[in-house]
Amino acid sequence: MVPQALDTDILILGAGGAGLFAALHAQRAAPALSVTVAVKGLLGKCGCTRMVQGGYNVALAREDSVERHFMDTIEGGGWLSDQDLAWKLVVLAIERIRELENELGCFFDRNPDGTVHQKAFAGQTFDRTVHKGDLTGIEIMNRLAEQVWSKKINRLEEHRAVELIKAKGQEAVAGVLFIDMRTGGYVLVRAKAVLLATGGGPTMYKYHTPSGDKSCDGLAMALRAGLPLRDMEMVQFHPTGLLAGTHTRMTGTVLEEGLRGAGGHLLGGNGERFMPRYDAKGERATRDIVSRAMFAEMRKGNTTPHGGLYLSMAHLDPRKVRSDFGGMVERCADCGFDLVGGRVEVVPTAHYLMGGVEFAADCSTALPGLFVAGEDAGGVHGANRLGGNGVANSTVFGAVAGDTMASWVLTRELLQPDRTAIDAAIAACESPFSRKPSASLEGLREKLYDLMWQKVGIIRDAAGLAEAQRELAELERELDTLKIQDTTRAFNLTWHDWLNLKSLVAVSRVIAQAAADRRDSRGAHFRSDFPDMGPLDQSTFTRIRFEGKDFFIERKSVNFTRVRPGQTLLRDVA
Numbered sequence: 001m002v003p004q005a006l007d008t009d010i011l012i013l014g015a016g017g018a019g020l021f022a023a024l025h026a027q028r029a030a031p032a033l034s035v036t037v038a039v040k041g042l043l044g045k046c047g048c049t050r051m052v053q054g055g056y057n058v059a060l061a062r063e064d065s066v067e068r069h070f071m072d073t074i075e076g077g078g079w080l081s082d083q084d085l086a087w088k089l090v091v092l093a094i095e096r097i098r099e100l101e102n103e104l105g106c107f108f109d110r111n112p113d114g115t116v117h118q119k120a121f122a123g124q125t126f127d128r129t130v131h132k133g134d135l136t137g138i139e140i141m142n143r144l145a146e147q148v149w150s151k152k153i154n155r156l157e158e159h160r161a162v163e164l165i166k167a168k169g170q171e172a173v174a175g176v177l178f179i180d181m182r183t184g185g186y187v188l189v190r191a192k193a194v195l196l197a198t199g200g201g202p203t204m205y206k207y208h209t210p211s212g213d214k215s216c217d218g219l220a221m222a223l224r225a226g227l228p229l230r231d232m233e234m235v236q237f238h239p240t241g242l243l244a245g246t247h248t249r250m251t252g253t254v255l256e257e258g259l260r261g262a263g264g265h266l267l268g269g270n271g272e273r274f275m276p277r278y279d280a281k282g283e284r285a286t287r288d289i290v291s292r293a294m295f296a297e298m299r300k301g302n303t304t305p306h307g308g309l310y311l312s313m314a315h316l317d318p319r320k321v322r323s324d325f326g327g328m329v330e331r332c333a334d335c336g337f338d339l340v341g342g343r344v345e346v347v348p349t350a351h352y353l354m355g356g357v358e359f360a361a362d363c364s365t366a367l368p369g370l371f372v373a374g375e376d377a378g379g380v381h382g383a384n385r386l387g388g389n390g391v392a393n394s395t396v397f398g399a400v401a402g403d404t405m406a407s408w409v410l411t412r413e414l415l416q417p418d419r420t421a422i423d424a425a426i427a428a429c430e431s432p433f434s435r436k437p438s439a440s441l442e443g444l445r446e447k448l449y450d451l452m453w454q455k456v457g458i459i460r461d462a463a464g465l466a467e468a469q470r471e472l473a474e475l476e477r478e479l480d481t482l483k484i485q486d487t488t489r490a491f492n493l494t495w496h497d498w499l500n501l502k503s504l505v506a507v508s509r510v511i512a513q514a515a516a517d518r519r520d521s522r523g524a525h526f527r528s529d530f531p532d533m534g535p536l537d538q539s540t541f542t543r544i545r546f547e548g549k550d551f552f553i554e555r556k557s558v559n560f561t562r563v564r565p566g567q568t569l570l571r572d573v574a
């Protein structure tokens with residue numbers, strides 16, 4: 001099968017905060033270059049940046065500082081972050097929020113004196129979360145998309161990237177193979193530089209928050225290309241996923257962190273508050289601590305009718321809850337819950353992958369020509385991400401990647417793609433059409449959801465992780481024998497579900513392997529058989545990559561380039 005061929009200077013995979021910032025920065029830095037954004041959904045309408053509710057962390061207030069934001073990020077991340085990446089995040093977040101407001105036209109909420117309003121988010125020592133009500137992502141994505149539409153930036157919408165194609169006889173990226181989802185045809189885009197910005201997304205868990213178009217495709221492609229991934233055991237669960245029964249896709253969607261920040265209480269099925277028994281900060285403790293406490297209460301059977309817990313705002317000023325959290329009030333009402341005066345059923349829900357492709361501060365990776373930014377990239381957040389640091393991360397490093405790629409491509413030529421690799425990738429995509437009838441895709445998906453939630457979820461142990469690894473290997477085998485009956489290629493959603501599951505199972509195996517390797521408890525990773533953090537000054541992170549069909553895992557020492565455990569950059573505290 002010969003794919004349709006296109007050429008571009010810069011190819012961006014994904015149209016979230018990272019992808020669109022990269023496109024705008026690359027185009028501005030070098031307007032003569034051809035920049036192409038390719039995306040699995042519609043530009044501006046898919047991915048998780050649009051779903052950002054709470055807001056964007058940035059040290060703007062006079063009483064705040066980048067040092068304080070940095071220390072919160074490092075301590076929240078269990079001292080596993082790459083400190084130079086975290087520093088870049090907190091410093092450049094200030095530039096990006098100004099760009100969002102003053103150049104792109106975002107309106108964020110303001111105080112009566114005209115300063116930008118910043119609200120409380122859990123795990124922070126200062127209220128620094130900039131927001132637009134509780135629907136911040138829509139504001140950011142609408143303005144970003146308008147800018148991209150108005151510029152000379154090419155768009156390939158409903159184009160699913162399926163393989164990074166290396167150059168013939170050379171360890172460098174030459175382009176990317178896509179399926180045009182509207183026709184089912186294959187498209188090869190050659191590029192001098194490729195940005196991976198497909199946004200990770202732990203959608204392999206029974207309860208999850210990310211958008212349905214995200215299935216870890218970028219991470220799976222990076223693994224197949226031999227790139228190392230770090231911190232993959234670090235999966236963040238958001239404590240307050242809506243729990244409205246199995247009949248609705250609203251189950252698992254997130255109720256924003258600001259609700260706990262504003263004083264919301266978590267109650268057991270018996271109607272009593274339990275968080276103070278687990279942590280002095282109560283509901284304002286970090287996401288990992290709250291999620292674990294909730295899971296422990298659920299295991300005790302102290303649950304609501306749907307098997308979760310309650311979130312209650314009923315003790316707070318109802319007018320303020322209604323005005324500050326209008327979007328959340330409506331979302332709860334849609335599912336039959338009264339957020340203002342009643343109780344809402346909630347459950348911890350898989351939200352964010354801290355792990356991702358290892359990268360340098362200029363967004364380059366180990367594969368020449370391939371860059372990474374946003375949730376696909378690992379190392380910024382270490383063992384846990386602060387709420388509000390996600391969209392800061394994708395916009396900051398998206399912009400860095402755009403600037404870097406614009407200068408990188410000036411001295412590069414398009415490379416000749418490896419034809420054998422293209423043929424092999426197409427054959428892999430086509431394989432489920434030519435098999436004997438077998439298991440159902442839905443059954444395999446449910447198996448994946450359950451085993452990841454039970455055995456590789458909020459509380460882990462050696463026995464469960466070993467079982468999970470065996471079951472995941474078996475799931476992969478079953479997927480490889482599955483037949484897709486409907487051979488239509490155009491908008492064949494079963495085919496895309498199968499491709500989604502292929503990526504999710506590959507990345508799930510990496511998560512389980514890394515979780516088994518880390519015999520301590522840090523941030524989002526908790527081992528009931530190894531509950532201690534271990535010595536912070538000897539911290540190591542996991543690095544994992546595929547070699548052939550096997551994993552190769554190693555532990556790397558954290559380089560404390562700016563501050564060591566026990567120290568602080570804050571002058572008033574030191």
Ligand SMILES: Cc1cc2nc3c(=O)[nH]c(=O)nc-3n(C[C@H](O)[C@H](O)[C@H](O)COP(=O)(O)OP(=O)(O)OC[C@H]3O[C@@H](n4cnc5c(N)ncnc54)[C@H](O)[C@@H]3O)c2cc1C
Binds near residue numbers: 162375
């Ligand atoms: C419900 C929710 C609420 C959140 N709230 C906050 C918050 O308040 N504050 C905060 O800081 N963070 C928040 N986050 C996290 C934040 O949304 C993410 O960290 C951030 O938006 C990720 O940006 P990104 O550009 O990396 O990925 P995304 O914005 O998710 O974009 C990924 C893009 O890649 C595309 N894509 C995926 N696979 C392929 C493929 N194979 N081929 C082509 N394209 C592909 C997708 O369609 C999408 O366009 C929230 C997340 C969720 C789910």
